[in-house]
Amino acid sequence: PTAVVRTTRATSPMLLLHPSRGLIDEKFSLIVQNLSQIQDITLHALIHSDDGDYWEAFGHYVSDATGFVNVANDSSLGGTYDGVEPMGLLWSMRPVPGSRIGLRLRKKEVHTPMVVHISVYRGHMSQGFREQVALASVVTERWYMAPGVRRVDITEGGITGTLFLPPGPGPFPALLDLWGGGGGLVEYRSALLSSHGFVSLALEYMTPRTSGGSTSHVGNEYFEAAFTVLKQHPQVCGDSIAILGLSFGTSVALGMAVYSTVIQPRCLVCVSGSHVQPVKGSLSDVFGEINKYVYYHMFKDNRVIWRDLLLPIPTDPTKKVDVGQLKCPVLMIVGEDDQNWPATESAEDMKQMMEKAGNSHLLTTLSYPGAGHLIEPPYSPHIRASNFMVAETKQKLVVLWGGETAPHGHAQEDSWKKILSFLEEHLYRSTDVTSQSNL
Numbered sequence: 001p002t003a004v005v006r007t008t009r010a011t012s013p014m015l016l017l018h019p020s021r022g023l024i025d026e027k028f029s030l031i032v033q034n035l036s037q038i039q040d041i042t043l044h045a046l047i048h049s050d051d052g053d054y055w056e057a058f059g060h061y062v063s064d065a066t067g068f069v070n071v072a073n074d075s076s077l078g079g080t081y082d083g084v085e086p087m088g089l090l091w092s093m094r095p096v097p098g099s100r101i102g103l104r105l106r107k108k109e110v111h112t113p114m115v116v117h118i119s120v121y122r123g124h125m126s127q128g129f130r131e132q133v134a135l136a137s138v139v140t141e142r143w144y145m146a147p148g149v150r151r152v153d154i155t156e157g158g159i160t161g162t163l164f165l166p167p168g169p170g171p172f173p174a175l176l177d178l179w180g181g182g183g184g185l186v187e188y189r190s191a192l193l194s195s196h197g198f199v200s201l202a203l204e205y206m207t208p209r210t211s212g213g214s215t216s217h218v219g220n221e222y223f224e225a226a227f228t229v230l231k232q233h234p235q236v237c238g239d240s241i242a243i244l245g246l247s248f249g250t251s252v253a254l255g256m257a258v259y260s261t262v263i264q265p266r267c268l269v270c271v272s273g274s275h276v277q278p279v280k281g282s283l284s285d286v287f288g289e290i291n292k293y294v295y296y297h298m299f300k301d302n303r304v305i306w307r308d309l310l311l312p313i314p315t316d317p318t319k320k321v322d323v324g325q326l327k328c329p330v331l332m333i334v335g336e337d338d339q340n341w342p343a344t345e346s347a348e349d350m351k352q353m354m355e356k357a358g359n360s361h362l363l364t365t366l367s368y369p370g371a372g373h374l375i376e377p378p379y380s381p382h383i384r385a386s387n388f389m390v391a392e393t394k395q396k397l398v399v400l401w402g403g404e405t406a407p408h409g410h411a412q413e414d415s416w417k418k419i420l421s422f423l424e425e426h427l428y429r430s431t432d433v434t435s436q437s438n439l
Helices: 189-197 220-232 248-260 281-290 342-357 405-426
Strands: 004-005 014-018 022-023 029-033 040-048 052-062 112-120 137-141 150-154 160-166 172-178 201-204 210-212 214-216 236-246 268-271 329-336 362-370 385-389 396-399
Touching: 014 052, 014 112, 014 137, 029 040, 160 189, 172 220, 172 248, 189 201, 201 220, 220 236, 220 248, 236 248, 236 405, 248 268, 268 405, 329 342, 329 405, 342 362, 362 405
Parallel strands: 022 137, 172 201, 172 236, 236 268, 268 329, 329 362
Antiparallel strands: 004 014, 014 029, 040 052, 040 112, 112 137, 150 160, 160 201, 210 214, 385 396
16 A cells, blocks of 8 residues: 545645555655755654654755656665765664663554554654754655564463464464573564475574572573474474574574584574574573673773774684584574674684585675674664663673664675575575465
């Protein structure tokens, strides 16, 4: 559907947006008509997040001789983004002035859409939007869950997670979706992957378990149980399962793929991660090693930069995953301005290790100048720094993730397309299932 909003007069400005309802990774077209010739306008986008905060983005445009602005072709002359940026109103979003510090925009309720209010204002504005009357407005819904995608809480096998199933009987290829060190159960990426035809299990694994007065992280068998749940699910093609990890999720994915006899993924997608970790022991041992040095990298007001935490990359083979033993294709995604993890150095060391072992043909690295650590699905706002709670100690920090807004936004769009292509190549083409879900 196309959203069209106009006032009663035939010559009043009009906003046309298509589609008015779509997946979060789907582009929209946005056109303003019936403006005066060479008229200055501001396009403004506003979101009210699930956390109750407001986020905004805006671009300054000038209409042509026919009173027309097409965001897909015309340049923004200023605002939160510059140049020809069809989706700049989304990826350049930031908290409105006066918001809480350290915010990060994340969808918590995936069964509801991200509702974006887009308005056009007279002149080139940078503030005071609420005090002005818009010339025209339109609303678009951005969804992580396509129609027919099913969400299922999973507790079997002692694991905690959420399973997303595409429409239809299957069997479908599947992914084990691992987020990073922030903990919690994060569902929106899995919901979007399922909207593209993959079963996806978002797994909670960072929350420490308490038993008998002592606290510990999950063991390796926890991930093996999660992989087994996927493998044995009647709607999953059991020999077509991948693991997708972000940040510390990459460490888990690489370690399990190399050392587990149960987990045998068809391929891996590793975003902003590293292979550096003690290879003997459990997740608790890995965190014990990391926590020795975490607070040496803390600055004023609990602000931290953890990029150097694992540097220099060790030469001791007991302190990094032996990626020379990998037997499946790996897609590494690296932000060259990652200030949280040494992703660039880790990817280079992995390449050298795999070249020496003779399996470098399995490695594909996408490296993005100006991109930071939090490489998310496309058109998500760039978050350079945000609040973070250490899962083990519950200490609240502000972590620098890095990146510059425009190149980071472009990296998210490009990498997501290539992630989907990579998964389709190594998972989907090996099954008989060809249906996909779209809004």
